[in-house]
Amino acid sequence: MAYGIRVRDAxxxxxxxxxxxxxxxxxxxxxxxxxxxxxxxxxSQGEGFAIAVPFQGSGVFCPVATVSGNVLSWDWVGSTYLQYRSNSLIVYGVR
Known part of the structure; x- marks a missing residue:
């Protein structure tokens, strides 16, 4: 039997x-x-994660965010067209 807390809505x-x-x-x-x-x-406090969210709408490339050890990196994989790269919000944390 699992132990913990479950919260349910109405x-x-x-x-x-x-x-x-x-x-x-x-x-x-x-x-x-x-x-x-x-x-x-x-x-170092857990398993790192990151997600990138573009500030612009459609037709742009969002960076790919990766975590390796204590380093967060981002790059535009497969996009050599600078005009289509979107400035993005990268949210990062641990789980």
């Missing part, structure tokens, strides 16, 4: 189950339109 749907792993956001940054990387010491 319809009986599970909205939180502590037997699952929940993430914690460490920070956010703007990517600009060039590849880059930063050191994030907080990644």
């Amino acid at each position: 319809a009986g749907n599970i909205t939180l189950d502590t037997s699952y792993r929940a993430g914690r956001i460490i920070g956010m940054l703007q990517s600009g339109t060039n590849p880059g990387s930063i050191n994030v010491p907080g990644f």
